[in-house]
Every structure is written in structure tokens, then in C-alpha cells.
Amino acid sequence: MTPGGGSGPMKDCEYSQISTHSSSSPMESPHKKKKSVPKRKWEVFPGRNKFFCNGRIMMARQTGVFYLTLVLILVTSGLFFAFDCPYLSEKITPAIPAIGGILFFFVMGTLLRTSFSDPGVLPRATPDEAADLERQIDIANGCSSGGYRPPPRTKEVIINGQTVKLKYCFTCKIFRPPRASHCSLCDNCVERFDHHCPWVGNCVGKRNYRFFYMFILSLSFLTVFIFAFVITHVILRSQQTGFLNALKDSPASVLEAVVCFFSVWSIVGLSGFHTYLISSNQTTNEDIKGSWSNKRGKENYNPYSYGNIFTNCCAALCGPLSPSLIDRRGFIQPDTPQLAGPSNGITMYGATQSQSNMAAATPLLQSEPSITSEELPLPGKTSLSGPCATLTLGQPTPPSSMPNLTSDSGLTDIIPLKEEHEGHQFLTPEEAPSPPGLLPSGSPIAHSRTMHVLSLASQDSLHEDSVRGLVKLSSV
Structure with missing residues (x-):
């Protein structure tokens, strides 16, 4: 305490509470790094597609014709409900606008489902998968290193007794599954590829074909329905006021009749064509190429047909809908960090991934504690290398940087100078020294060369040669 009361320096002390929830450490930087927001897979998708609503909607890049389809359906149906349905519901029955509304919503639902969904895109091979597949192709075709011969890029599989060729896609680096094809507009391999439809703004494949078929079938019914009742409306009005006056009273009906007349033929014809394809279990791509025949007796019969239309x-x-294979809304996983190599200057020459895994599991390839000048073996002191002491009798022992030294041997020259190892030869299993347990502790070790003081450079050189010898022995 200071004289004069409690108004000393202790009174002016302020205490700050130390936060125990802080995760900072002395090794961390005082400036916090901004967390990087992980990207989703659709943001780096390699194909030519457009995504909306955070990857929930997937479409082709060329969508101009799709908007035309949307406008034609909306305008024609809107004019019908606005100008024809009030008169028809009053003169005939109120069920007409109700049936028209059900057809309209079903058409729009199937159209959007076809246009906004994944048609069955196959994921591309990763660089590692592509390199492994290239090696398999070279091995299967016996490509020699003497001269370059491009290997055939096909595989053959048997489906229901019919031989089917699987073609290699040079863009996706995969062998396409049966019935798959690469769309040149979307730049994707699509499973059970039917065709690329610009009217829906997407490819038609395994995952959206049923919705495409229901769209064109329901659109055919809606077009015929609107066209029939527009003509009925005009006829009923012409009976009252004459044909020309009926056209003047309802000009929207004329526009609807013209649009429906020119579109009904193509829509109904397309629906009939795809009904035939479904009944024979074919795709548009297969039918255009003439890949299969519907007759079982012929050699190129369709192996995918069940032989029954129903x-x-x-x-x-009605089959199960397969899940999407590209997971477009999933997050990109960061690359797995590679294991750092030993810090004592060991170099793995020509090591493959399997050899690296072997080195990680082998105690001899792990980093040994470095020996400093203070830890040099003195005469009369016995020392053993750390990893070598853990070996069993059944394992071959490479040349160790620190062999057994007995008290009678003294300081000997075990490691030649660095320049003397230029002609170093790898040891064979027969020439490898015995494990430490088999060497008598009292046997002297004779050397014919001049003794040298153990240096750090010679230790690193021998350690590197020892690892090379072990890798050579492991490969044999």
C-alpha cells in the first residue's frame, strides 16, 4: 500500500477477462484469413449447359427455340380461355374449360420437367481414371514402345445373345455404356440417348424420356382439343350472325385455328413415332441408324426388346427413375494433401504410388533420427541404429549407417568418402548382412581401409544409398 490511502497505483489497475474460447495459437497469424466459400459442381461443369436456381435447373445452352415453344403454348391457350371458353361454357357445357385447364397444366408440367432436368449425363473421367484406362487399353492391345500404333477404341459385350460394341469417347475419356451417345450440342455423354430436342431446350435421355413422351402426347390432345372447339365456336356464331360477322366478333379464334392447324400435324405425327419407338423399346438414335430389327429371327434383332408391346x-x-450421376449441387471436395517426404534428403527414384505406399508402411523407409557430431560413436561404446533394432530375423537388412561396434574394435572406418561411392553396387539378398541378433557381440570387425572420421555428408550419402538398396531389393 502507498501512503495516503487506497488511491495508489493499485486502485487504477484494470483487469481484462481472458477469453477461454479463443482458438488462436501463437503460431497462427494475427490477421484472420477469409474463409473460402466452397464451390458447387455445377459451377465448374465441363459440358455446355446452363444452370439456374443454384444448380437445380439444368438446360442446354441454346434455349431460344424453347422460349418459342413456351410462348406458343401460353398465347394459344390464353386466347382460348379468354375468348372461346366463356361462350362454349354458356352454350354447350362448363366442362370444356375445366378439361382444357387440366390438359394445359399437365402439358406445362411435363414440358418444364423435361427441360429443367438432367437427361442422364455421364460424368467424365478424372485425370487419374483416364490415365489408368489408357494403360489398360495399351496393355490389352499389346502396344510396344518401339513404334506408335493407335489402339482400337472399342469393347464388345454380349446382351441377350447379341454382341454390342462399346465406343470410347475421346472427350469424356470413358467407354460409353450401351445405348449411350455423345451430344455434340451439349458436349456430354448421355445415357440411353434419344436425341437433342431444341423445342424443349435439352437432351432427351434415360432420365427425362418418359416426361418428354407425356409432354408431346398431352400436347397433341390439347392442340386437337383447342382446334376442335375453336371451330365449334366459329360455327355456332356463324349460324347466328353469319360467317364473316363471326370472324369479326372473335378474331382471336382465327389466330388459334391457324396456329393449331399448322402444328397439329407435326405434333400428332411425332407422338405416333415415339409411341412406335416405345412399343419396340428403341431410341430415335437407334432407329435412324437402323441398328436393330424388330424380328427375333434376324441376326441384328433388338436385344433390349422384351418381345411384348405392353x-x-x-x-x-413405369420403370424406376435412375438417380442423377453428376451430383450437380454437391460441393467440390478439396484435393487430398500429399504426404510430405522425409526431411533428411531421401530421394525416391522412379517410385510409383504402390512403392510410396510400401515405403510408408516399411519402418526402414521412415525417417531416422539424424546423427550429429556430438553423437559420434566413441571407442568402447556400443550403438545400434534405431530402425534396425526393430527388425525381425526373417527380414533382410540393408547396409546400416551405424553397425554394431564392440568395445574391442575401436573407432573404425565404416563409411568411405562420398567420391568412393560413385561405383556403388546394390546388394543382393545373399550379400545382405545378417540381422543384429545373429552377429556375436564379441566378434571383432576387420577393415582394410584407412580409418576416417564420420562426417555428416558421408552419413547422408550412405543413408541415401541404403534406401536405394532397399527399394531395389523390394522391387526384386
């Missing part, structure tokens, strides 16, 4: 339709329209 079964083929159920398989195409």
Missing part, C-alpha cells in the same frame, strides 16, 4: 411400354414409362 412390357416394353411399362419398362419405358
Whole structure:
């Protein structure tokens, strides 16, 4: 205490509470780094596609015709509900606008489901997978290193007794599954590829074919429905006021009739064509190429057909929907950090991944504690190398940097100078020294060369040669 009361320096002390929840350490930087937001897979998708709503909507890049399809359906149906349905519901029945509304919503639902979904895109091979596949192709075709011969890029599989060729995709670096093909507009391999439809703005494949078929089938019914009742509306009005006056009273009906007349033929024809494809279990791509025949007796019969129209339709329209293979909304996983090599200057020459794994599991390839000048063996002191002491009798022992020294041997020259190891030869299993347990502790070690003082440079050189010898022995 200071004289004069409690108004001394102790009174002016302020205490700050130390936060125990702080995760900072003395080794961390005082400036906090900004956390990087992980990217989703659709943001780096290699194909030519457009994504909306954080990857939930997937479409082709060329979507101009899709918007035209959307405008034609919306305008034609809107004019029908606004100008024709009030008169028809009053003169005939209120069920007409109700049925038209059900058809309209079903058409729009199937159209958006076809356009906004993944058609069955196959993921591309990673660089490691592509390199491994290239090695398999070279081995299977016996490519020699003497001259370059491009290997064939096909595989053959048997499906229901029919030989099917699997073609190699040079863009995706994969062998495409049966019935898959590469779309040149979207730049993707699509499973059970049917065709690329610009009217829906997407490819038509395994995952959206049933919705495409229901779209064109329901659109055919809606077009015929609107066209029939527009003509009915005009006829009923013409009976009252004449044909020309009926056209003047309802000009929207004329526009609807013209649009439906020119579109109904193509839509109905397309629906019939795909009904035939579904009944025979074919795709548009296979039918155009003439890949299969519907007759079982022929050599190129369709191996995917069940032989029954009803079964083929159920398989195409009622089968389970396969999940998406590209996981476009998933997060990109960061690369796995590579294990750092030993810090004592060991170099792995020509090591493959399997050899690296072997080195990680082998105690001899792990980093040994470095020997400093203070830890040099003195005469009369016995020392053993750390890793060598853990070996069993059944394992070969490479040349150790610190062999057994007995008290009678004295300071001997075990490691030649660095320049003397230029002609170093690897030891064979027969020439490898015995494990430490088999060497008598009292046997002297004779040397014919001049003794040298153990230096750090010679230790590193011998350690490197020892590892090389072990890798050579392991490869043999």
C-alpha cells in the first residue's frame, strides 16, 4: 500500500477477462484469413449447359427455340380461355374449360420437367481414371514402345445373345455404356440417348424420356382439343350472325385455328413415332441408324426388346427413375494433401504410388533420427541404429549407417568418402548382412581401409544409398 490511502497505483489497475474460447495459437497469424466459400459442381461443369436456381435447373445452352415453344403454348391457350371458353361454357357445357385447364397444366408440367432436368449425363473421367484406362487399353492391345500404333477404341459385350460394341469417347475419356451417345450440342455423354430436342431446350435421355413422351402426347390432345372447339365456336356464331360477322366478333379464334392447324400435324405425327419407338423399346438414335430389327429371327434383332408391346411400354414409362450421376449441387471436395517426404534428403527414384505406399508402411523407409557430431560413436561404446533394432530375423537388412561396434574394435572406418561411392553396387539378398541378433557381440570387425572420421555428408550419402538398396531389393 502507498501512503495516503487506497488511491495508489493499485486502485487504477484494470483487469481484462481472458477469453477461454479463443482458438488462436501463437503460431497462427494475427490477421484472420477469409474463409473460402466452397464451390458447387455445377459451377465448374465441363459440358455446355446452363444452370439456374443454384444448380437445380439444368438446360442446354441454346434455349431460344424453347422460349418459342413456351410462348406458343401460353398465347394459344390464353386466347382460348379468354375468348372461346366463356361462350362454349354458356352454350354447350362448363366442362370444356375445366378439361382444357387440366390438359394445359399437365402439358406445362411435363414440358418444364423435361427441360429443367438432367437427361442422364455421364460424368467424365478424372485425370487419374483416364490415365489408368489408357494403360489398360495399351496393355490389352499389346502396344510396344518401339513404334506408335493407335489402339482400337472399342469393347464388345454380349446382351441377350447379341454382341454390342462399346465406343470410347475421346472427350469424356470413358467407354460409353450401351445405348449411350455423345451430344455434340451439349458436349456430354448421355445415357440411353434419344436425341437433342431444341423445342424443349435439352437432351432427351434415360432420365427425362418418359416426361418428354407425356409432354408431346398431352400436347397433341390439347392442340386437337383447342382446334376442335375453336371451330365449334366459329360455327355456332356463324349460324347466328353469319360467317364473316363471326370472324369479326372473335378474331382471336382465327389466330388459334391457324396456329393449331399448322402444328397439329407435326405434333400428332411425332407422338405416333415415339409411341412406335416405345412399343419396340428403341431410341430415335437407334432407329435412324437402323441398328436393330424388330424380328427375333434376324441376326441384328433388338436385344433390349422384351418381345411384348405392353412390357416394353411399362419398362419405358413405369420403370424406376435412375438417380442423377453428376451430383450437380454437391460441393467440390478439396484435393487430398500429399504426404510430405522425409526431411533428411531421401530421394525416391522412379517410385510409383504402390512403392510410396510400401515405403510408408516399411519402418526402414521412415525417417531416422539424424546423427550429429556430438553423437559420434566413441571407442568402447556400443550403438545400434534405431530402425534396425526393430527388425525381425526373417527380414533382410540393408547396409546400416551405424553397425554394431564392440568395445574391442575401436573407432573404425565404416563409411568411405562420398567420391568412393560413385561405383556403388546394390546388394543382393545373399550379400545382405545378417540381422543384429545373429552377429556375436564379441566378434571383432576387420577393415582394410584407412580409418576416417564420420562426417555428416558421408552419413547422408550412405543413408541415401541404403534406401536405394532397399527399394531395389523390394522391387526384386
